[in-house]
Amino acid sequence: MSVVSSITVKVPATTANLGPGFDCIGVALKLYNEFKFTILDTDELIIKVSGLEAPKLQTDENNLLYQAFVKLYQYIQQTPPGVKIEIKLGVPLARGLGSSATAIVGGLVAANGLAGSPLSEFQVMELAIAMEGHPDNVVPALLGGCRLAATSHKGWEICDIPWHRDIIPVVAIPNFELSTLEARQVLPTEISRADAIFNISHLGLLLRGLATNREEWLRAALQDKLHQPYRQALIPGYDTVNLAAIAAGAYGMVISGAGPTLLALVDKSIVKSVEAEMSSAWMEIGVGSIVRSIFPDTQGANIVYN
Numbered sequence: 001m002s003v004v005s006s007i008t009v010k011v012p013a014t015t016a017n018l019g020p021g022f023d024c025i026g027v028a029l030k031l032y033n034e035f036k037f038t039i040l041d042t043d044e045l046i047i048k049v050s051g052l053e054a055p056k057l058q059t060d061e062n063n064l065l066y067q068a069f070v071k072l073y074q075y076i077q078q079t080p081p082g083v084k085i086e087i088k089l090g091v092p093l094a095r096g097l098g099s100s101a102t103a104i105v106g107g108l109v110a111a112n113g114l115a116g117s118p119l120s121e122f123q124v125m126e127l128a129i130a131m132e133g134h135p136d137n138v139v140p141a142l143l144g145g146c147r148l149a150a151t152s153h154k155g156w157e158i159c160d161i162p163w164h165r166d167i168i169p170v171v172a173i174p175n176f177e178l179s180t181l182e183a184r185q186v187l188p189t190e191i192s193r194a195d196a197i198f199n200i201s202h203l204g205l206l207l208r209g210l211a212t213n214r215e216e217w218l219r220a221a222l223q224d225k226l227h228q229p230y231r232q233a234l235i236p237g238y239d240t241v242n243l244a245a246i247a248a249g250a251y252g253m254v255i256s257g258a259g260p261t262l263l264a265l266v267d268k269s270i271v272k273s274v275e276a277e278m279s280s281a282w283m284e285i286g287v288g289s290i291v292r293s294i295f296p297d298t299q300g301a302n303i304v305y306n
């Protein structure tokens with residue numbers, strides 16, 4: 001086991017659910033947070049944050065990245081060392097782009113690397129799922145690509161989902177936050193059989209649509225009855241942006257993760273017009289936003305030893 005004293009981990013943003021795949025599917029995106037951990041010879045905790053929305057992050061032991069770091073040391077029954085953490089934020093916070101998953105995966109992967117890799121990637125993934133409470137962001141954040149997670153007698157089965165290269169995600173990120181906690185509180189605890197059948201069939205269609213880029217399948221597949229109907233009211237302008245995306249030719253629009261970011265899936269030939277229409281739709285009702293296409297990331301969390 002080689003133990004190092006400094007490590008940098010780069011972790012991608014993710015978009016979870018993709019409409020009907022609530023709590024089980026997500027895809028990594030080429031937008032990153034970078035975390036550098038340096039072990040100190042005192043028991044101090046120093047956290048420095050730079051980049052997007054840096055002042056919003058806690059810089060004490062309540063910081064989620066640090067909590068994940070500590071979690072791994074507790075799991076391997078070691079005392080966490082004093083550490084300096086330098087955070088470069090590229091993923092906006094509490095917008096439905098998996099910022100908390102980057103922190104959980106980043107802290108666990110860094111601690112595992114610094115401790116000499118006592119845990120396998122699968123064990124790190126299990127810890128990450130337990131911390132986040134659902135697998136759909138942390139799994140693609142760790143492994144890259146589009147991933148489906150299902151429970152099994154062994155714990156989890158993870159399946160890589162083929163993604164046709166001409167399908168481009170366009171994200172419309174508003175200038176307000178929505179915490180996952182709040183967006184989960186509006187969901188019903190029970191659903192009807194009809195809604196369950198609706199989502200099972202649409203998720204199946206989505207998997208084939210993603211593999212083939214077949215227009216009529218994707219146009220039908222991005223619908224959902226488990227979470228989006230209840231969350232739309234938390235996102236001002238949802239209907240306006242949805243209509244604009246569809247009118248511009250997107251296959252469909254969904255809530256990215258728990259929101260408030262809205263995500264359109266688009267054939268590469270019309271990306272620019274969908275970006276422009278979604279952006280002006282939000283502007284019309286006075287919501288500032290950043291709208292851009294972001295390609296899927298295939299690498300996942302990436303370690304750089306210093």
Ligand SMILES: Nc1ncnc2c1ncn2[C@@H]1O[C@H](COP(=O)(O)OP(=O)(O)OP(=O)(O)O)[C@@H](O)[C@H]1O
Binds near residue numbers: 097137180
């Ligand atoms: N890089 C980070 N370092 C430490 N904590 C972070 C970091 N990024 C996010 N967090 C914590 O996670 C919170 C956001 O988590 P939340 O689950 O509400 O949103 P999200 O992960 O961005 O969205 P979603 O889960 O819907 O994709 C932040 O308010 C912050 O407390």
Ligand SMILES: N[C@@H](CCO)C(=O)O
Binds near residue numbers: 016022136137183227
């Ligand atoms: N599947 C999760 C993703 C956000 O963490 C949700 O929609 O609540």
